[in-house]
Amino acid sequence: MAFGVTSISIPPAVTGARLSRWVGRMAWLPLLPILIIAAVVYAKDGGGSSGLPKQFAPLALSAMAAERIVTQGAPERRAVTWNATAQVRPRNIVMMIDESVRADFVDLSPGNSYTPNIAALADRFVDFGPAVSGGDCSVYSNAILRLTASRRDLAHSVNTNPTIWQYAKKAGYRTVYIDAQSTAKAVVLLGSTNFMTVREKRDIDKAYFIDDVQMDRADFRLIDILRGELAGSRPVFIYANKNGAHFPYDWSYPASEAVYGPTVTSAGKDTVATRLASYRNAVRWSVDHFMKKLFESADLSNTAMIYTSDHGQAMKVGKSTHCTIYDPDPRVGLVPLMAYTADPTLRARFAIGAAANRGKASHFQIVPTVLELMGYSPADIASEYDESLFAATSRPPQFTSGDIFGLFSDSVHWNSIDLSLHYLEPDAQRLQPNMASAKADGP
Numbered sequence: 001m002a003f004g005v006t007s008i009s010i011p012p013a014v015t016g017a018r019l020s021r022w023v024g025r026m027a028w029l030p031l032l033p034i035l036i037i038a039a040v041v042y043a044k045d046g047g048g049s050s051g052l053p054k055q056f057a058p059l060a061l062s063a064m065a066a067e068r069i070v071t072q073g074a075p076e077r078r079a080v081t082w083n084a085t086a087q088v089r090p091r092n093i094v095m096m097i098d099e100s101v102r103a104d105f106v107d108l109s110p111g112n113s114y115t116p117n118i119a120a121l122a123d124r125f126v127d128f129g130p131a132v133s134g135g136d137c138s139v140y141s142n143a144i145l146r147l148t149a150s151r152r153d154l155a156h157s158v159n160t161n162p163t164i165w166q167y168a169k170k171a172g173y174r175t176v177y178i179d180a181q182s183t184a185k186a187v188v189l190l191g192s193t194n195f196m197t198v199r200e201k202r203d204i205d206k207a208y209f210i211d212d213v214q215m216d217r218a219d220f221r222l223i224d225i226l227r228g229e230l231a232g233s234r235p236v237f238i239y240a241n242k243n244g245a246h247f248p249y250d251w252s253y254p255a256s257e258a259v260y261g262p263t264v265t266s267a268g269k270d271t272v273a274t275r276l277a278s279y280r281n282a283v284r285w286s287v288d289h290f291m292k293k294l295f296e297s298a299d300l301s302n303t304a305m306i307y308t309s310d311h312g313q314a315m316k317v318g319k320s321t322h323c324t325i326y327d328p329d330p331r332v333g334l335v336p337l338m339a340y341t342a343d344p345t346l347r348a349r350f351a352i353g354a355a356a357n358r359g360k361a362s363h364f365q366i367v368p369t370v371l372e373l374m375g376y377s378p379a380d381i382a383s384e385y386d387e388s389l390f391a392a393t394s395r396p397p398q399f400t401s402g403d404i405f406g407l408f409s410d411s412v413h414w415n416s417i418d419l420s421l422h423y424l425e426p427d428a429q430r431l432q433p434n435m436a437s438a439k440a441d442g443p
């Protein structure tokens with residue numbers, strides 16, 4: 001088994017006693033749990049690890065994938081043959097990928113009590129959501145985006161297409177990766193996250209990992225890094241993985257920000273109602289406060305940004321929250337998808353695209369959009385991809401579950417989702433904030 005190129009995401013700082021114990025165990029006995037989980041993953045075609053501790057799941061998945069790549073030989077990845085010729089393009093491009101954020105928990109309607117800050121920013125965004133994710137696991141959704149997979153031939157394209165970094169560099173952008181889910185120490189020890197290989201990393205000019213803050217502050221540290229990079233002297237392409245709202249949700253926000261309750265932690269029990277309260281708190285902190293802080297502190301005037309989440313979330317106690325392979329709950333594919341630009345012409349194009357893609361916008365439309373933003377010609381892009389976010393997709397909304405690399409089986413599992421349906425749980429609609437503990441401003 002090739003552990004040298006495996007990945008792990010240990011939270012930046014460990015405060016919970018349970019998590020401490022897991023990490024402590026892992027430091028002393030790293031191989032045994034990884035082997036057990038790898039066996040579970042193998043038995044379930046690459047998606048069986050989601051119910052297991054967060055830090056082991058990507059490790060086991062990558063261990064399995066790395067083992068397969070080593071024994072079968074990694075396919076050759078193409079060089080970029082296209083040229084970025086467009087004269088007018090954003091100086092900076094940001095792909096902001098959230099973690100476990102479900103579309104219907106991010107409310108853009110004015111005055112709503114759940115996510116009022118992002119609602120106040122609604123006129124800055126063009127909203128494509130609710131949208132469908134590429135996969136229902138972090139590793140697969142991020143691989144689809146970073147490895148520029150095409151919906152036309154997923155398994156082949158994800159293995160052989162140039163990476164998003166290769167396209168960005170050829171187009172003249174400095175390439176920056178910000179990973180708010182991993183510490184540098186863990187990455188040095190075990191590789192990196194989300195199937196990122198040594199070869200992929202060669203095309204990243206600067207990779208940031210977040211070691212110096214608590215887990216519930218990692219996304220705000222990400223903003224500091226982003227602000228610095230956007231203010232640099234060269235045009236920059238940034239791919240950022242947020243810490244977001246991964247299960248267990250109470251680790252994603254400070255205890256003082258528990259305005260919905262009782263939470264899983266405060267009640268001391270894991271029920272659908274307590275999970276929903278905890279999840280509302282996590283989204284309020286890591287999406288709603290995050291966006292307020294981002295727009296307050298970073299100069300985004302020369303930047304185009306695509307914001308989405310890697311996958312959605314299911315709220316059934318005793319079942320996986322995401323990353324299931326067979327018959328997944330549609331909520332695991334239900335993600336927000338928004339575009340931001342200060343350029344009125346580009347914004348108008350996004351608005352036309354959003355109207356045309358209502359109820360069917362997909363992660364698979366993001367890469368062709370970003371390639372066009374980088375300056376590649378629509379004709380070249382159309383030779384490899386279906387419609388970008390600028391035109392109506394002809395595909396029904398579907399997300400994959402399980403392996404997409406052809407490592408575990410020859411066929412990809414596709415799951416349909418009806419984006420016009422109402423998926424919000426009744427308990428989530430009944431939650432009222434405890435205003436006594438709600439602070440007026442963020443971090």
Ligand SMILES: [Zn+2]
Nearest residue numbers: 100137138310
């Ligand atoms: Zn994820």
